[in-house]
Amino acid sequence: MRCGTHEIVLFILRREVKVITTQQKQQASEMHNNPSHINYGFHYGEERPPAHAPGYPPPIYPTVPLNSNVTPAPINTHNTVTSGLPHTTAARKVSRSRCLCITAAVIFVLIILAVAAVLIWYFLAGACVMGRTCGQSTTCVRSSQWCDGRTDCPLGEDEAQCFRFYGPNFMLQSFSNEDQKWKVVCSDRWNDNTAKQACQEIGYSSYDYVSYGTIDPGSSAGDGYMTLKSDYSNILSSEPVHSSLSNSARCQTNTVMTLKCIDCGRSDAPATRIVGGQVVSILGRWPWQVSLQVMGNHLCGGSIITPSWIVTAAHCVHSLSSPSQWKVYAGYLTLSQMEYAIGNSVTQIISHPGFDSNNNNNDIALMKLLTPLQISSTIRPVCLPNTGLDLSTSRTYYATGWGATTSQDTSWGQGCALRNRPGVYGNVTTFLDWIYTQMKK
């Protein structure tokens, strides 16, 4: 041990000094009295007296008379105590114990730091702190790889939803990879073909395309525009439209894109209430409402979002996940009318991968129809909610379906259809990316 070695050497040196002190006193006396002693170190001519000359060399130690009655103090050859130094055996043991304690403490702290570093690395890697997670997978890509025109996620989630609709006017927005923001899209150089392609990139069929429009962006253009490159041609280019947009501070037309990819949310019949009101008596008031049945029994409601896709709750299909078990009835007012109808077959059921049957989290699912619905005045799609809609409590909302017109145990939440206590089903806005991504498959 390094700290102990220093003390032991010092101890030995001090003890030797005391032993030499007594012996040298005797040797010095003998040297002075022994005539045969030759001083080989002395040479004549040197201006130095011989070693045995009186008074030379000067005594190193005080002269002690040989015949003195003074008795030298006994030398303790087993133990020497010097003030201020822990020279006892017990002290050395304490010193060693202290060194061992310090070493153990240092090792313990290093182990704690190593464990902490491993845990931090584990959680940071799992949380994808420095980037974005690819959908439900564990793959994490850098934020700069989102909507950059190149597929980086295993299922292409990073390039799947680079457009979105904002507000009640269906204002088109594109995600700026450079600024990591959603920006309005300048209408310069857009036409129907470009607009159709954008709808397809969102998840709609080009057959459902309605039109595009232009509006004054107002304060929405505060962050600038996403503008179609001047050399872009949707006929010649195989690149997605969103990859052909670039950041721009200016827009020649000073107008931005609105886009209607499907004729949704349109109803010609007046509104009526169900629970606490009356039974709907006008066919076509809620043309997107469908009945989902198994073996002729109505089990759940659903909403048409495109001619091929129905959105419903995941808990409805959790234990009945085979598409062949289901029939979809659209364009009917009463359940009795459906008894004699054929219904539409289902080819695919997709439940949200995050659905939890214990607490009904992520309670959303999609059904794909075997053949698309024929759109009519009584069969129409509902609009998926755009980002930025005013969903404040001061507005009027409707819940539709074939449930009872009085409160029963038919939904979850606080009671059923109580004033200011709506049943909780799911915030569809939070599932838009998932819905559109499934529609593109």
Ligand SMILES: [Ca+2]
């Ligand atoms: Ca990418």
